[in-house]
Amino acid sequence: MDAVLLSRIQFAFTVAFHYIYPPLSIGLGVVLVIMEGLYLRTGERIYEQMTRFWIRIFALIFGIGVATGIVMEFEFGTNWAVYSRYVGDIFGSALAAEGIFAFALESGFLGILLFGWNRVSPKVHFFSTIMVALGSMFSAIWIVVANSWQQTPAGFKIEGTGLNARAVVTDFWEMVFNPSSMERLAHVLVGSLLAGSFLVLSVNAYYLLKKRHEAIAKAGFKIALVVATVAGLMQLFTGHRSADGVAKNQPAKLAAFEGHYDSLAVADMYLLGWVDARKETISGISIPKGLTYLIHGDFTTPVKGLKSFAPNDRPSAVNFVFQTYHIMVSIGMALIGLTLLASFLWWRGKLFDHRWLLQVFAWSVLLPQIANQMGWYAAEVGRQPWVVYGLLRTSDALSQALRAEQVLFSLILFTVVYALLFALFLYLLNKKIKHGPVDDAHHVEEVPLYSKRDNPIL
Template identity: 55%
Template sequence: MDVESLSRLQFAFTAMFHYIFPPFSIGMGLLLVIYESLFLITKKKIYETITRFWIKIFAANFSVGVATGIVLEFEFGTNWATYSRFVGDVFGSPLAAEGIFAFFLESGFLAVLLFGWDKVKPGVHLFATIMVALGSIMSGFWIIVANSWQQTPVAYELVQDAGGFTRAAITDFWAMVFNPSTASRFTHTILGAFIQGAFLILSVSAYYFIKGVHLEFARKSFVIALIVATITSLAQPIAGHYSAHVAYEYQPAKMAAFEGLYETQKNAPLYLIGITDEESKETKGIKIPGALSYLLGWRTDFEVKGLDQFDARDHPPVNAVFQSYHIMIVLGSFFVGLTLLSLFLLWRGKLFSQKWLLKIYVASVVLPVIANQAGWYSAERGRQPWLVYGLLRTEDGVSKSIVASEVLTSLILFGIIYLLLFFAWIYILDKEIKHGPGSLKQLETNYPDRQERIDIITRKQKD
């Protein structure tokens, strides 16, 4: 493989591995604020226990996320020096803002969050929790700003430096920050993070119910996480629809690849599932005639641009983008159906007696991770062959001073280190989850039979 292919593979691997962790931190941060607020409002010890336990899981996740994220910024200089030189004036600003206004905020209050329970007043500790949660969201915002500018570049001018190299320079900072795709992509991304964080708590809580341990803890953790998961799952299709409109307006080739639309047409179909053939330029599968035209133009006779409107050199890899995009949509639909069904069963007082459903929740912890990864893969591969849409091609952004063997060596070493980090993360989570909230042993002591404990908790679930 050549330098460009290896550099793309290395950045994709390190970025996708890193992105396992930030959505967990963002999603859990929101739930920590809710749990601790309930503790201050109700004064019930159970909510303090819930908050303390999930803070441990949050801390393990946060630390690995920070460690894996640092590598990405170095890769801009080592593997993508030409790209960094071209966009450095623009891209550096939101990254600097992320470090100053977001990372320092969450890391500054993290010590209070982790170690301040018995050292500061409850209100101060809640404030620290809010600041950490807000910092993680702000961090996501500035990263989205930087990435969105690459998708929809505005508020720049091309200038030449003393050596004759052409680079982009900011002409309006706030116009760059709120470029055409920032709001839609940030909303879509943050909702995905909230879903991922909620499903981690749902999975662990369901595991406790299946095992018949920590039932009061599991019930209250589960119910609140379920409400968050339901609201965000229902909001996600709306945000996704808005994001699709923005993509079609500013990156129509990407939108055509999302839906495997090779020919410009009215009454354009929306594929539920299918496969594209890039040689015959056909997409086959289950489709709804006219649905894509209606969703993009609010009428079935709206003409949707296909890939035939663009030079073949500017086409993204259609089948890969098509499949990842539809994986994201299918999983998003699954989250809506699962959470609504669960809320209905909760209302009927039958949720925690459905062991089959609890098993689904235990396994479903990986599904939001896949959905978020698929969404980012669709966005980034759909932008190809551009690093900066319409301005800089991927092949032109690679460093000129590295060779393929160097990139391959670093890729292998990163693979080994990340594998060790992943197993360490899994080990810590497994240890903490199996230990559980240690102060909640009384119910298990008084009622040693698992089913008896479940019956007691089920009767309380409307409290």
């Protein structure tokens, strides 16, 4: 393998590992705000216990997320020097905004969130929880804005030529609100809500299966189920809007999503299938003319296919893009079905009567993570061969002095270090979950949930 492919693998690996944690932080931050808000509203100690417990989980996830994100910044300089020079003005603006609006907000209130429970008033602590949750979202905003600019560049001009060319911001807000940024941001944030809420659902389902902390587990499960159900339904809307944007701005990527080659034909929407890139064919189960209808609102307008583009301007790994995209969509629909089923059982008063459902929820924590990873793979590989769509090819963005053996060595080293870090994360997470939400130094006896009349949310 050459240095370009190895560098792409290395960056994909580090991003994928890092991307386990930010969605959990964002989603869990929102759930924490709800939990602590209920504690302030009702005064019930059960909400205090669950909030304290999930703050400890949040701290672990947040810390690992920060540590794993640092490596990528070094890779921009070591592996992708031409790219860094080309987009430095764009990324610099976005990262500066992240530092001002996100990192400062998070770091300013994180200490109060973690250590201020008995040192500040409940309202001040609750305000700090809100600020940390908003800080996590603001961080995602600027990262997604920077990445979306690569997909749909806007608000810039090119200065210089050849290896010295670089994109310079001419309109900051046009750069921020580029054609895909808001659609992609909404999709990412809703996916984060699903990741965080399903972590809470999974842990509480585990407690209910083990018959531990049942009062807290039932209350926490219901809170997370509300968030997950709303987020799942929102994902239908944000996903459709995002796909419409891809159809308009990146038609080659959309064609790869559905394995669509022929531009003179209407396009089917595949539920599952397999793309033979060599023969430029696809086989599988599809809804006839379904993609045409979703894009154009009719069944007759052709959809631009991959054959409309020169071979060197198409995504090369079409089947990979197709599979990752469809895995993401399939998991998204499964999560919607699962949350709606649980919500229906809750309405019938039988939410916790089915052990099999709790077992499904205990393992379901993996599903949003897989969907988020698959979505990013589909989006980024589908953008190829461009690192900045239509402007800078990935093969031209690599550091000129980089050798393949250097990248291979660092990739092996990163794999070992990240494997150890992930094992440590799982060990600490499992230890905190096994300990449970009851703090021995501040033990509160579990009590039955009060009636719906006392708390209409439950």
